[in-house]
Structure formats: C-alpha cells, structure tokens
Amino acid sequence: MEQRRVFAQVLTVETVIASVVFLLVLTALLYSLIRRRAGAGVGPSPRSERPRLEVSYLAALVVIAAGLVVYTASANDWMHPGGDAQAAGRGGGKAAPVEVDVTAFQWCWKFTHPAPGAHQAARSGHGPDARPAADAHHAAEAHHAADGGHGSGGAHGQRSDGARAATTTANCRDGRLPTLVVPTGRTVRINLTSLDVIHSLWVPALRYKMDAFPDHTNSFTFTVDKEGRWIGRCAEFCGDRHHAMEFWLKAVSPEEYDDWVSQHQQDGPTGGAAA
Amino acid sequence: MTLAPDPPADSPPQAAQPTGASRPVRPASWLGWLTTTDHKRVGLLTMATAMVLFFLMGVLALLMRSQLAQPGQNFFGSSMYNQMFSIHGSGMIYMVMTPFAIGLGVYLVPLQIGAPAVAMPRATLFGYWLYALGAVLMLSGFAMPTGAHADGWFSYPPMASSTYSPGDGTPLWIVGVFMATVGALLMGWAVLWTALRKRARGMTMLRMPVFTWSMIAATLMVIGAFPSLLAALVMLAVGRADPTVFDSNAWNIGYQHLFWFYGHPVVYVMFFPYLGAVGEVLAVFSRRRFFGYKGTVISLLVFAALSMSVWGHHMFATGQATNDYYSLTSIALLVPAGIEYFALVGTVLGGRLVFRTPMLFALAFIPQFLIGGLTGIMVGTPALDYHVTDSYFIVAHLHYVLFAGSAFGLFAALYFWFPKVTGLMLDERLGRVHFTLMVIGTNLTFLPMFGLGYLGMPRRVATYPEWAGFGLLNLLASIGAGFLAAAMIAFALNLQQAFRRRVPAPADPWQGNSLEWAAPSPPPRYNFTTTHPLPPLTSNAPLLDARMRQGRHRAPHRTPNGERA
Incomplete structure (x- = not known):
C-alpha cells in the first residue's frame, strides 16, 4: 500500500503548508478589518507599491514552488517504485508480480487471473492490445450468467490461449458485486481496459485510481499489506448505472490466494464467489 | 432605463441612418435593444441573459442536492439526474460565468479607457446573439423525447458518441456550446481590440485600471484556448456521425487533450475578470489606489501564458499523460497567483476600509478563493490527485474557485457597478442579508465535499448507498444549498426593490x-x-x-x- 503511505505523507505536508498560508492571509485580513476600518481613525497609506519587498516575496515564491515541484515529482516516483523497469523485469526473479486483467464494462467489472505462465504466453503472442476483442465474448457470457440468476456473483475458469484462467464477474445489481481477490504481501499488477466507454478503477482505501480506456491497456502495481475487504468504485462517469458500478477488493494470504486460483481454474463455472 | 443620446461634438455619427422608406427603430423598443451597437447595451444583454441562466442552473443544483441529501434516494432517476448535472455544469461554465465575465468587459472596458464605443460593435452584438441562441439550443434538449445532454460538461467520447448516448440532447448541446463559444470569441476579440486600440489620448497601457488589464489577460486566453474547444466539438460531431472514429484510443485521448487545452484556461477566463473587479472594489473601499499595480499586471500576463501549459493535470489518472511535466507547470502557477494575492491583501492592509456591500463580497473573496487555490496545488500534485480526481474533493475545489471565488467577485462587481449601469441604488440592508446567507451557504455546501471526496465518494453519482457512510456530510451540503437558495431570493428581492423604489x-x-x-x-x-x-x-x-x-x-x-x- 505504498500509494496510501505516500498519499498520507504528501497530504500532510501540503495541508500544513496550505494551513500556514491560509492563516497568514486570514490574520492579515482580520487585522485590517479591525485596525484599518474607517472608524479606527487611520488614513489610507499613500504608498502604492513596495518594489523591494515585492521582489523578495517573488523570490520566496519561486523557491517554494521549486521545492514543491521537486517534492511532488519525487512523491510520484515513490508511488510507482521501479516504474516501467519493473514491467520489463517481470517474469524473472522473485519480484514477479501477480497479474490480474481487469475489464470494465457498462456497468460492472470482470477480473481475470491468468494461469501462471499462460499470461506471458498470451502477452508475447499477440500483445495486450488484442485482449479486448476476446473479452467481449467473456463479458457477454458474464452478463448472461448473471441475468440467469447465478446468485451473488460468479467465478469460473475459462480457457485463455490454452491455459485456464480464474475469472470473477457479476452485474453490479442488487448487491451482486464482483470481487477482485489478491494475495497480501505480493506485488499485484493490474492490466486495465474497457469494453465500451471510459471507466476508472478506484479503490479509495488504496488512495489510487486509474482510468480504463477501450482500445488501450493501462497497467499499475500495488501491494496490500493486510488481509481485508475494501470497496472499489468506478470514478469516471459512464452512464446510467455509473453510481452502482462497484466491486470488492479482497486481500487473502498468499497460500489462500493460490488455492483460490487453482480451485477456480479447475472447477469451471461456479456460483457464489467471495462476494 | 432610458437612453439619453447626448453625443459630444466629436463623437462618431449615428451608425444607422434611417432611410426614407422605413421607420427608425426606437432605441427603447425591444428591437432597439436587439439591434443595438452600443457596447453598454450589448454588455447588459449578455450579463442579463447570464443572470437568468444563473438562476436556472442554480435550480438544477438545488434539485440535485435534494436527491443527494439522503442516501438511497433516486426520485429523479439516473437518466434525469445525469441530464441535470450535465446541464448545470455546462450552463454555469459555458453560458453563465464565461459570458458574464466577457459581458462585464464589453460594458466596462470602453468606459475605463475613455472610449466612446467598443471596437467591432456589430461583431460584438453578433457574438451576443450566438451566445443567447446557443444557450436556448442547449436547454431545448430538455424538450426532446430522449432528454437533454447527459454526458457532463466535458462529454468525453466514446460515452458521448451516438452509440452510447443516442438521442437529440447531445447534438443540441454540441451546436449550442459551439455557438456560445464562437460568440465568446467574437466578444473577446472586441474587448481586447478595444483595450489595445481605442484608448483615449493620455490613457497609456500602465494607466489602465486593473479590471481592464484582467480583461486583456482573459481575452488573450479566450483567443488562445477557445478554438481548441471548437475543434473538440467538431471531432465529437464527426464521431457522432461515424461512431467507429472512437473505436481508436488515439481519438478518445486526443479529444481529452483538445478539450482540456480549452478547459483549463477557461477556468482563468472565469476568474481573472472577477479578480480584477475585486481589485477595483478593494481599492475604492480602502480609499486608496490598488497596491502593487505593476506586479499584478505582469503576473496576470504570466499567469495567462502559463495557463496554456497546464491542461494535462486534468488527465493524471488517464495513464496517458506526462504527469510530472503538467505537475510542474501547474505548481508554477502559484508564483503569479501569489503576487496577485500579495496585491489584494496589501491593498486592504494599507487601507481605510468602508464596509459597503460590494466590499463585503470582495473581502470574502480573498479567503474563500484561497481555499480553492490551495486545494488546487493539492490536485496539481499527482500523488494526491490519483485519489481525489473525479471525486467530490474536485467538486469542492472547483466550487471554491468558481463559486466561493468567482461568483463572489461577480456579486462584488454587480453591487459595485449596478448604480453606474442603471442609475439606481441597491438596498444595503438586503445586500447584507444576501451576503451573509451566501457566506454561510457557500461554506456549508462545499466544505463537507472535501471530506466526501477524501472518504471515497465519486463525482456524478445519482445516488449512494447508506452503508457508504456519506449521509451526514451530504445532508450538511444540502442544507447549505438551502441557504444559497435563500441568498439568491434576497438578491432577487433586492433587484426588484431597486427597480420599484428607483432611488x-x-x-x-x-x-x-x-x-x-x-x-x-x-x-x-x-x-x-x-x-x-x-x-x-x-x-x-x-x-x-x-x-x-x-x-x-x-x-x-x-x-x-x-x-x-
């Protein structure tokens, strides 16, 4: 949850700066309201500018702005440790992230956990941009399954380039929300796209969001420190059920996660996921 | 109002010479107003139209706040709610705050520089017609069977394409906004050209009042940025004719770039003229000249120039923008903004303050807009913006800028120049009632929204479930909206009394x-x-x-x- 930590730190720093500035201006205003009101018997100042003071103030502003720029750029860097280098190094070493393909659609989500190894085969085969076309079929199936009254969400395995993938989806109606299951302590890499309009995946507890575009895949990584369940929402206006396009982010222990993935890879369609 | 044609000997001749066959149009008739080339009348038409729309868009906001007051309410239905927030946002930005600002310039700039008229008076009038008709077209969407435009003031494709938003509301919105924007461009050019070329003898550039300078900076941004919106609207129109255009990510993200290249400078177009007005009001009611005049003039121009480079900070979460660059340019804005604030506070600090209604609004502008500005640095910081973008934090931020800031500047200007424009005085007591209700309402409505955004409430949601925990803060915001409604009633009453009592x-x-x-x-x-x-x-x-x-x-x-x- 490095995003959450960085967010908290940057928010604290900027809130302190903002509060100091606000209080300074407020104090100056209140002072004027009392001491410079017409009834206080003072005349207006005849000085209409103070060039030296203004230049010193300008210099101070430039220094503050420069400091803030450096600080915020560093914070952005801390929030994305490794950046693209990590993506390039994926597959080798112990830092290989857990990959989840997320597809947003009007108006719910689909989470696909590719079988280990299969994902990379798919990736090197025809690249991530070929995925939406294949997902259109999956989502249609998801709609069908949910409308057919599969209870609270569905999770089932699907063939993806010769390997089974664990998939969860739902229709985000009547409390049937899909669940994005991730392991704690391991880096999770989200590959995010959309089937129709622009959506945005937002988990407020992670203090992070990323837009989901059709015909484009956005990737980002995060880690969850502790087990638990948090709400996720769509943050980009996407039509009539935008307000209801929610999901659960559920973090379980790595062992439990591996069990969950293999179970859903083998079982095929099952009802009642971890919603 | 009566029009008293009292031209000095050296004034230009009347533009329209009646021919023998037709009757001359009486200046006081409605046709006389609609065909006027008097900059004051064009400015007044623009501001009056914007004021009427301001009330209408405010009613939409009240309806939305009533639905959001409690969790789980959806009595308008999502489709209607989406139309309301879309037209509220579009209306307030394209049809109220921008045209009012430019209309104020059309009225005041010639007066402030000692000119008898505006440059290009007919083009200015044509600009008003385009604006007024554009507003009517946009609103007429409500009369369509599929309802008005429902994709927000930003109208990103592919959501706004004919595939996902069929119906007549969106085409009407596109045409209406296009016309209003062309109108704003024409009026903006006229104001800029007036300030540059029509000044009286002896009125040097550095003798122009701060308000006129703020109009120069604003109209420069109009000219630089508004054509980009026209291009975006054309792209949207083409995409509605052929939705396959938006199958490609390049056009979707390209639209966002074009839109925000307009969409950020327009924030300052909706801010500078009101800042300039606040500067004038502060100086007059501090009984002194504006403090730090030259620094303010330079900072306005620097601000306008920088504003053209910050648009990408609206796209931090797209994953397709160079965030550190846009963060740099956005944070750099604090330098010219800080200079302007130095001047505002400095003017008051050395003044002899007289608390008339315009002064009250101008004084409240200073700390309230500051909240908008300081939270603006936060949302210009990618590490914070990932969380708060597209949340109610942004709703709070933008309303502190545009309502707690610009609208307070608008009312400061309105109370300040109303006697000049109409020859009638407004009532001080009702003005104070209006002001007090407005301060309470503004902060009660928009302060809780910072909390809502931080807690995770997305923007543009028609309703929210009870378990989300957004109930209390939303209730507070809705109560605040009630205060705002009361404030606007006091204001309307004040206008009505002024025209009845005719002091x-x-x-x-x-x-x-x-x-x-x-x-x-x-x-x-x-x-x-x-x-x-x-x-x-x-x-x-x-x-x-x-x-x-x-x-x-x-x-x-x-x-x-x-x-x-």
Whole structure:
C-alpha cells in the first residue's frame, strides 16, 4: 500500500503548508478589518507599491514552488517504485508480480487471473492490445450468467490461449458485486481496459485510481499489506448505472490466494464467489 | 432605463441612418435593444441573459442536492439526474460565468479607457446573439423525447458518441456550446481590440485600471484556448456521425487533450475578470489606489501564458499523460497567483476600509478563493490527485474557485457597478442579508465535499448507498444549498426593490478611482459628455488623483508612488 503511505505523507505536508498560508492571509485580513476600518481613525497609506519587498516575496515564491515541484515529482516516483523497469523485469526473479486483467464494462467489472505462465504466453503472442476483442465474448457470457440468476456473483475458469484462467464477474445489481481477490504481501499488477466507454478503477482505501480506456491497456502495481475487504468504485462517469458500478477488493494470504486460483481454474463455472 | 443620446461634438455619427422608406427603430423598443451597437447595451444583454441562466442552473443544483441529501434516494432517476448535472455544469461554465465575465468587459472596458464605443460593435452584438441562441439550443434538449445532454460538461467520447448516448440532447448541446463559444470569441476579440486600440489620448497601457488589464489577460486566453474547444466539438460531431472514429484510443485521448487545452484556461477566463473587479472594489473601499499595480499586471500576463501549459493535470489518472511535466507547470502557477494575492491583501492592509456591500463580497473573496487555490496545488500534485480526481474533493475545489471565488467577485462587481449601469441604488440592508446567507451557504455546501471526496465518494453519482457512510456530510451540503437558495431570493428581492423604489444614483456613489465614475449614471450613448468630460488621465486612478488635488481627501497630502503626468 505504498500509494496510501505516500498519499498520507504528501497530504500532510501540503495541508500544513496550505494551513500556514491560509492563516497568514486570514490574520492579515482580520487585522485590517479591525485596525484599518474607517472608524479606527487611520488614513489610507499613500504608498502604492513596495518594489523591494515585492521582489523578495517573488523570490520566496519561486523557491517554494521549486521545492514543491521537486517534492511532488519525487512523491510520484515513490508511488510507482521501479516504474516501467519493473514491467520489463517481470517474469524473472522473485519480484514477479501477480497479474490480474481487469475489464470494465457498462456497468460492472470482470477480473481475470491468468494461469501462471499462460499470461506471458498470451502477452508475447499477440500483445495486450488484442485482449479486448476476446473479452467481449467473456463479458457477454458474464452478463448472461448473471441475468440467469447465478446468485451473488460468479467465478469460473475459462480457457485463455490454452491455459485456464480464474475469472470473477457479476452485474453490479442488487448487491451482486464482483470481487477482485489478491494475495497480501505480493506485488499485484493490474492490466486495465474497457469494453465500451471510459471507466476508472478506484479503490479509495488504496488512495489510487486509474482510468480504463477501450482500445488501450493501462497497467499499475500495488501491494496490500493486510488481509481485508475494501470497496472499489468506478470514478469516471459512464452512464446510467455509473453510481452502482462497484466491486470488492479482497486481500487473502498468499497460500489462500493460490488455492483460490487453482480451485477456480479447475472447477469451471461456479456460483457464489467471495462476494 | 432610458437612453439619453447626448453625443459630444466629436463623437462618431449615428451608425444607422434611417432611410426614407422605413421607420427608425426606437432605441427603447425591444428591437432597439436587439439591434443595438452600443457596447453598454450589448454588455447588459449578455450579463442579463447570464443572470437568468444563473438562476436556472442554480435550480438544477438545488434539485440535485435534494436527491443527494439522503442516501438511497433516486426520485429523479439516473437518466434525469445525469441530464441535470450535465446541464448545470455546462450552463454555469459555458453560458453563465464565461459570458458574464466577457459581458462585464464589453460594458466596462470602453468606459475605463475613455472610449466612446467598443471596437467591432456589430461583431460584438453578433457574438451576443450566438451566445443567447446557443444557450436556448442547449436547454431545448430538455424538450426532446430522449432528454437533454447527459454526458457532463466535458462529454468525453466514446460515452458521448451516438452509440452510447443516442438521442437529440447531445447534438443540441454540441451546436449550442459551439455557438456560445464562437460568440465568446467574437466578444473577446472586441474587448481586447478595444483595450489595445481605442484608448483615449493620455490613457497609456500602465494607466489602465486593473479590471481592464484582467480583461486583456482573459481575452488573450479566450483567443488562445477557445478554438481548441471548437475543434473538440467538431471531432465529437464527426464521431457522432461515424461512431467507429472512437473505436481508436488515439481519438478518445486526443479529444481529452483538445478539450482540456480549452478547459483549463477557461477556468482563468472565469476568474481573472472577477479578480480584477475585486481589485477595483478593494481599492475604492480602502480609499486608496490598488497596491502593487505593476506586479499584478505582469503576473496576470504570466499567469495567462502559463495557463496554456497546464491542461494535462486534468488527465493524471488517464495513464496517458506526462504527469510530472503538467505537475510542474501547474505548481508554477502559484508564483503569479501569489503576487496577485500579495496585491489584494496589501491593498486592504494599507487601507481605510468602508464596509459597503460590494466590499463585503470582495473581502470574502480573498479567503474563500484561497481555499480553492490551495486545494488546487493539492490536485496539481499527482500523488494526491490519483485519489481525489473525479471525486467530490474536485467538486469542492472547483466550487471554491468558481463559486466561493468567482461568483463572489461577480456579486462584488454587480453591487459595485449596478448604480453606474442603471442609475439606481441597491438596498444595503438586503445586500447584507444576501451576503451573509451566501457566506454561510457557500461554506456549508462545499466544505463537507472535501471530506466526501477524501472518504471515497465519486463525482456524478445519482445516488449512494447508506452503508457508504456519506449521509451526514451530504445532508450538511444540502442544507447549505438551502441557504444559497435563500441568498439568491434576497438578491432577487433586492433587484426588484431597486427597480420599484428607483432611488437615483449619482455619477460616483462610492468615490471611485477609475474613469467610468466620471461618466453620468447610466452613461449616455457615447459615454462621456461635455457636462461629464474625461478628467485628466494622470494614473490608473485618475479620479483619486483629482480628489487629492482638490484636497477633499482625508489622506496625507504626499505624492503617491503611482505615476503622474
């Protein structure tokens, strides 16, 4: 949850700066309201500018702005440790992230956990941009399954380039929300796209969001420190059920996660996921 | 109002010479208004139209706040709610705050620089027609079977394409916004050209009042940024004819770039003129000249230039923008903004303050807009923006900028120049009631929204479930909206009373600083007359200079630092 930590730190720093500035201006205003009101018997100042003071103030502003720029750029860097280098190094070493393909659609989500190894085969085969076309079929199936009254969400395995993938989806109606299951302590890499309009995946507890575009895949990584369940929402206006396009982010222990993935890879369609 | 044609001997001849066959149009008739080439009338038409729309868009906001007051309510239905927030946002930005700002410039800039008319008066009038008809077209979407435009003021494709938003609301919105934007461009050009080329003899660039300078900076941004919106709208129109255009990510993200290249500078177009107005009001009711004039002029121009480079900070979460660059340019804005604030606070700090209604609004502008500005640095920080973008934090931020800031500047301007424009005084007591309700309502409505965004409430949601925990803060915001409604009723009452009681206003009811207060109230057709001639143009506050020369001012009789002829 490095995003959450960085967010908290940057928010604290900027809130302190903002509060100091606000209080300074407020104090100056209140002072004027009392001491410079017409009834206080003072005349207006005849000085209409103070060039030296203004230049010193300008210099101070430039220094503050420069400091803030450096600080915020560093914070952005801390929030994305490794950046693209990590993506390039994926597959080798112990830092290989857990990959989840997320597809947003009007108006719910689909989470696909590719079988280990299969994902990379798919990736090197025809690249991530070929995925939406294949997902259109999956989502249609998801709609069908949910409308057919599969209870609270569905999770089932699907063939993806010769390997089974664990998939969860739902229709985000009547409390049937899909669940994005991730392991704690391991880096999770989200590959995010959309089937129709622009959506945005937002988990407020992670203090992070990323837009989901059709015909484009956005990737980002995060880690969850502790087990638990948090709400996720769509943050980009996407039509009539935008307000209801929610999901659960559920973090379980790595062992439990591996069990969950293999179970859903083998079982095929099952009802009642971890919603 | 009566029009008193009292042209001085050297004024230009009447534009329309009646021919023998047709009757001359009476200036006071409705046709006389709609065909006027008097900059004051065009400005008034623009501001009056914007005011009517301001009330209508406010009603939409009240309806939305009523639905959001409690969790789980959806009595309008999502589709209607989406239309309401879309038209509220589009209306307030395209049809209220921008046109009012430019209309204020059309009215005041010629007066402030001692000109008898605006440059390109017919193009200015045409701009008003385009704006008014565009507003009607946009609103007529509500009369369509599929309803009005429901994709927000930003209208990203592919959501706004004909595939996902079928119906007539969106085409009407596209055409309406296009027309209003062309109108704003025409009026913006006219104001800029007036300030640059129509100044009276002796009115140097650095003798122009702060408001006129703020209009120059604003209209430069209009000219630089508004064509980008026209391009985006054309792209949207093409995409509605052929939705496959938006199958490609390049066009979707490209639209966002074009849109925000307009969409950020327009925030400052909706801010600078009101900042300029607040500057004038603060100086006049501090009984002095504006402090830090040159620094403010330079910072306005720097601000306008920088504003063209920050648009990508609206796209931090797209994963397709160079976030560190846009963060740098956005944070750099604090330098010119800080200079402007230095001038505002400095003016008050050395003043002799008189608390009339315009001054109250101008004083409240300072801390309230500051909240918008300081939270603006936060949302310009990618590490914070990932969480708060597209949340109620942004709703709070933008309303602190545009409502707690610009709208307070708008009312400061309105109370300040109303006597000049109409020749009638507004009531001080009702003005104070309006002001008090507005301060309470503004902060009660928009302060809780920062919390809502932080807690995870997305923007543009028609409703929210009870378990989300957003109930209390939303209730507070909705109660605040009730105060705002009461404030606007007090304001409407004040207007109605002013026209009923007709307390005449003198030429200079406030001891103004700039030239418009030397003209009669209301100013005649060509502004300055033989009985109300232009005073000597000695500085950016010529009337203050005149008062000091006559020794009627209580200030110490030293030569001010401002330039003298």
